[in-house]
Amino acid sequence: MQAEQTGLTLTQHIRLEQKAHASATGEFSGLLNEILVAGKVISREVNTAGLKAEMVLGVTDNVNVHGEKVQKLDEYSNNTIIHLLQRCGYLAIMGSEENDEPITIPEKYGKGKYVLLLDPLDGSSNIDVNVSIGTIFSIYKKISSGESGATEDLLQPGNRQVAAGYILYGSSTVFIYTAGNGVHGFTFDPSVGEFLLSHPNIKIPQKGGIYSVNEGNYNLWSNGQKKYVEYLREIDKATGRPYKARYVGSMVADLHRTLLKGGIFMYPADKSSPEGKLRLGYECAPMAFIVEQAGGKASTGKQRAMDVIPAKLHQRIPLYIGSKEDVEMAEKFLAEDL
Numbered sequence: 001m002q003a004e005q006t007g008l009t010l011t012q013h014i015r016l017e018q019k020a021h022a023s024a025t026g027e028f029s030g031l032l033n034e035i036l037v038a039g040k041v042i043s044r045e046v047n048t049a050g051l052k053a054e055m056v057l058g059v060t061d062n063v064n065v066h067g068e069k070v071q072k073l074d075e076y077s078n079n080t081i082i083h084l085l086q087r088c089g090y091l092a093i094m095g096s097e098e099n100d101e102p103i104t105i106p107e108k109y110g111k112g113k114y115v116l117l118l119d120p121l122d123g124s125s126n127i128d129v130n131v132s133i134g135t136i137f138s139i140y141k142k143i144s145s146g147e148s149g150a151t152e153d154l155l156q157p158g159n160r161q162v163a164a165g166y167i168l169y170g171s172s173t174v175f176i177y178t179a180g181n182g183v184h185g186f187t188f189d190p191s192v193g194e195f196l197l198s199h200p201n202i203k204i205p206q207k208g209g210i211y212s213v214n215e216g217n218y219n220l221w222s223n224g225q226k227k228y229v230e231y232l233r234e235i236d237k238a239t240g241r242p243y244k245a246r247y248v249g250s251m252v253a254d255l256h257r258t259l260l261k262g263g264i265f266m267y268p269a270d271k272s273s274p275e276g277k278l279r280l281g282y283e284c285a286p287m288a289f290i291v292e293q294a295g296g297k298a299s300t301g302k303q304r305a306m307d308v309i310p311a312k313l314h315q316r317i318p319l320y321i322g323s324k325e326d327v328e329m330a331e332k333f334l335a336e337d338l
């Protein structure tokens with residue numbers, strides 16, 4: 001019998017990626033591998049959630065810094081990643097959507113030179129209904145002088161990211177990441193317990209045919225935003241309109257589709273959220289890094305999303321992200337609002 005040609009595992013890919021850097025010490029690979037383990041644990045929990053609904057589904061008694069009710073699976077994912085990553089020795093400090101304040105690393109575990117920002121579980125409103133959810137992460141190098149890291153380490157602009165990625169718990173579990181050398185995707189094979197390379201060097205189409213936005217907010221939008229969506233709905237064969245509308249309500253799922261098929265995902269500022277809804281550090285910046293590395297574009301409508309300097313850990317920005325030509329068209333319409 002011939003040996004099976006097993007594809008590159010994620011662990012191998014990360015190691016080869018790191019090997020390309022002369023100054024590599026192995027810490028970066030180590031860190032990504034720890035995130036990978038957390039992803040496997042959360043993936044198992046998400047996949048069997050319905051079987052232990054009482055314990056895993058529904059809301060906790062807690063409300064997070066954003067005023068949102070914390071779901072049991074949000075809390076589980078957050079605790080899982082934090083406990084695992086605090087022990088890894090590669091991190092100086094962490095920030096998470098579910099923690100008001102920066103998360104420190106206990107002395108006994110030792111500290112490293114990296115900084116991690118997390119959305120432990122994205123798409124909370126879809127947890128209980130078996131719709132795709134995910135985990136988003138963003139990695140920086142520590143810039144503060146002390147060993148323990150400081151808030152300034154968590155407030156770096158997206159253009160300083162060393163790596164970013166997401167794990168999508170969908171019809172299959174996929175791990176997508178960039179370390180600044182293209183975007184690579186891996187699919188989890190539960191029978192061997194490994195992520196295997198399934199989407200090498202992902203490139204986003206320059207122009208798509210799908211738009212993704214919560215249109216329920218239409219009456220809260222600016223004129224430019226309304227006009228842009230109306231434009232996408234007009235019939236014009238030559239420019240591929242009308243676009244299709246697709247909105248899952250989990251950024252990870254909407255972004256994954258946008259990355260593979262092209263088009264635009266947006267969460268605009270509106271009258272009830274004048275700064276937008278999505279958080280810069282652990283939602284917008286990592287997704288912007290991934291989409292730019294795939295040849296796309298990410299904007300606040302006015303400027304490159306990765307150039308925004310965060311003023312606070314849980315800062316929000318408006319986001320327009322996806323195919324380059326689509327994002328540029330959105331920016332043109334939004335210029336009317338200025």
Ligand code: AHG
Nearest residue numbers: 119121122123124125214249250251
């Ligand atoms: P989270 O579950 O991490 O709080 O993020 C939810 C975000 C994002 O996943 C999604 O794109 C957006 O909120 C959906 O918001 P609306 O329900 O307002 O459309």
Ligand code: MN
Nearest residue numbers: 119122123283
């Ligand atoms: Mn989120």
Ligand code: MN
Nearest residue numbers: 097119121122
């Ligand atoms: Mn979340």
